Amino acid sequence: MIVRPRPNWFRMLLVVRGSVLPAILPQLLITLAFALLVTLLHGRVFVWKVSLTFVPFSLIGLTLAIFLGFRNNTSYARYWEARVLWGEVLNDTRSLARQALTLVDGPAPSRIFVHQLIAFVHALRHQLRGTDPAADLDTWLSDEARQRLQGARYKPSAILLMAGEWLRERRRQGELAAPLVQAMEVHMGHLSDALGGCERIAGTPIPFTYAVIIHRTVYLYCLLLPFGLVDSIGSMTPLIVTFIAYTFFALEALSSEIEEPFGTEPNDLPLDAMCEGIQATLLELLGERDLPAAPKPVNYVLS
Template sequence: MIVRERPSYLELFFTLKGSVIRRVWPQCLFVMVLSAAVVGGHAWRPGLVPTLDGTPFSLVGIALSVFLAFRNSACYDRWWEARKQWGAMVAAARDLARQSLVLEARGEAGHALRRGLIEAVIAYVRELVDLLRGVAPVSQWRFPADARLREAGMRLAVARAGGLVSDIEFSILDGSLKELCHAAAACERIRTTPVPFGYTLLLHRTAHIFCFLLPFGFADVIGWGTPIVAGLVAYTFFGLDALGDEMEEPFSLHSSAVPIGAIAGMIEINLREALGETNLPDLPRPVDGVLL
């Protein structure tokens, strides 16, 4: 996620970090070069380059804009849902740290149980980051990080059977583990269920065909201004297409992705601080304006 102060209006025109220009500049350059060639062909060889009516481009452009807005809205919903689920995990982890304070009054056994629960949650969120980012092996039907929550649940079950934890305390602590599990399951759903490929394919093809044909409809209307206008239109359509691709994968390492690594680091700091530790990990910081 891009973390920086909002640039000035002039800087907005020249800022590259966080923009999609690095991904789409080849297509934009091709459209501008094609536009210049079409305009030159109309000027020097009028019968060689075909002329198209510009009216249909307005209708197609409106339809394409609506379709782009629909897909980007769907992709942003995925991004925002991912951020909400990690926010829920932060709240559940903090709740567990607070709720487990009652165990400190049970002596060494209670302290060991509380530390075991919190260490299991720390390991869980760390492994979850690797799983969602594809660093650790994962399949659609197997979710290895869940073993950490099962470990914590087993500790609670043993403590309950031994009388260290009451039924009410077990229900409360297990409820926080359940919230962590539900949030992770939602993240797993987002990761394994992409936006239907047909939407992406249709939009990608239509945007490219539209931008490649655009110079033939505008060459006679705006002349040598066609490369600039066509380049701006191409930057807008190709850029929105690329931005949708980034938001569709909110757990990736793109600069627009949800900073789940930083959130997991913040959870670890909160939980270790709740244990009374003073040698805490460093706070997550952005690198070159990007927080991962």
């Protein structure tokens, strides 16, 4: 995620880091070169004069802008829902840790439960990003728990099961009353819901055909646009075409980038920092004070 102070209006015009300009620069240069060629040839292809006006481009451009806006809103809705789900993970793990420390007799068993919550958070991040959680699980889980996770396909769900078994054992030992177990199970259910919501977002991308239609339309529109403008604005055609192409290409690139919010691109969610933040707040509830510093962005990017 891009984290940086907002520059003034002039520097905002020149910002490159954090924008999608580097990703679309090759397409813009090709569009500019093609528009220059069309302008130099006065809209002719060999001996054939391509007689287009700006009227059809006005109609198509308006429709295309609406579709791009819709796709951008859909992508951002996925991004924001993912952020809300991770906010719920923070709230519910914090509530469960507090309840385990204040409602259960004896702090030693509660430490195991809080460590399981931390392991769940890291396992969820690794599952969403398709990375190996072994290093984090080795830190927070016992040898027996890690052995149970060997070969497990959905490790966050398995860790939640172990946390539920811990609650069951506290009830059997008489360390936690049944009504209190039920109250804690509400938060456990919320964690399961957040896990399922994240899996739904990660496993259900925006339909590929929809993206193909918009992609093709944007490129055909930008390549044909010089023929519709050259007779009316002449030498300004390459500049205007490049500006319009930048708008459409940038919207498409941004939508494509944020529709998968769990990745590692600059505009994706900073899952590493969020996991470390949840880990720090849970350890602080355990009474630990020697906590690592909060993650800071590197080159304005927080991963």
